[in-house]
Amino acid sequence: DTAVSQTPKYLVTQMGNDKSIKCEQNLGHDTMYWYKQDSKKFLKIMFSYNNKELIINETVPNRFSPKSPDKAHLNLHINSLELGDSAVYFCASSQGQDSGYGYTFGSGTRLTVV
Amino acid sequence: GNSVTQMEGPVTLSEEAFLTINCTYTATGYPSLFWYVQYPGEGLQLLLKATKADDKGSNKGFEATYRKETTSFHLEKGSVQVSDSAVYFCALPTGRRALTFGSGTRLQVQP
Numbered sequence: 629d630t631a632v633s634q635t636p637k638y639l640v641t642q643m644g645n646d647k648s649i650k651c652e653q654n655l656g657h658d659t660m661y662w663y664k665q666d667s668k669k670f671l672k673i674m675f676s677y678n679n680k681e682l683i684i685n686e687t688v689p690n691r692f693s694p695k696s697p698d699k700a701h702l703n704l705h706i707n708s709l710e711l712g713d714s715a716v717y718f719c720a721s722s723q724g725q726d727s728g729y730g731y732t733f734g735s736g737t738r739l740t741v742v
Numbered sequence: 743g744n745s746v747t748q749m750e751g752p753v754t755l756s757e758e759a760f761l762t763i764n765c766t767y768t769a770t771g772y773p774s775l776f777w778y779v780q781y782p783g784e785g786l787q788l789l790l791k792a793t794k795a796d797d798k799g800s801n802k803g804f805e806a807t808y809r810k811e812t813t814s815f816h817l818e819k820g821s822v823q824v825s826d827s828a829v830y831f832c833a834l835p836t837g838r839r840a841l842t843f844g845s846g847t848r849l850q851v852q853p
Contacts, residue, residue: 632785661840668845669780669829669845669846669848670843670845670846671786671831671843671846673840673841673842676840684840718785718786720786730774730776730788730791730841731786731788731841732788733778733785733786733787734785735784735785736784736785
């Protein structure tokens with residue numbers, strides 16, 4: 629059983645399109661996150677949700693909108709895609725809001741905007 | 743805010759060599775410290791953690807000791823294998839209940 633699963637694994641799309649990435653966790657965790665990893669492997673937090681409530685909303689363009697229909701799912705919708713959005717996007721989850729427990733990561737979605 | 747600094751890579755070693763990847767931190771209080779590993783094409787996996795000062799985290803032959811005197815959490819392994827080739831990230835919680843990661847250190851182990 630996959631603990632944190634993301635779909636799709638690869639996404640190639642043209643500039644200006646709108647796309648969504650889905651994430652689901654079956655660990656019973658309360659908190660979920662989206663991270664962006666650039667080509668130099670640098671990881672940056674984008675959003676986090678705790679029990680469907682937005683907790684962290686970093687300085688990302690308004691074109692990025694997270695949505696958490698329940699505590700097991702956290703989706704990321706991106707409007708008007710730009711070349712600079714190309715990256716690997718990771719979903720993660722943790723128990724509670726205390727990130728001292730550490731995270732469980734999904735395998736990532738490699739987004740390529742052409 | 744809390745932050746970590748890792749040594750730049752890549753680190754290239756021969757099989758069975760000793761590994762050290764340096765990590766230093768800046769933090770308020772004594773938060774938990776983590777090492778994550780990312781194998782090619784995969785997500786990050788928790789490698790080990792330490793929850794308080796002087797704790798030693800260990801897993802798969804890797805070790806790291808939480809040293810408050812030197813604000814360090816260096817990753818070590820006595821004898822690396824080719825299968826250890828990956829990117830290693832040091833991390834700690836920020837005040838906003840998310841993990842902040844170092845820039846990553848790529849390890850390449852040659853047979």
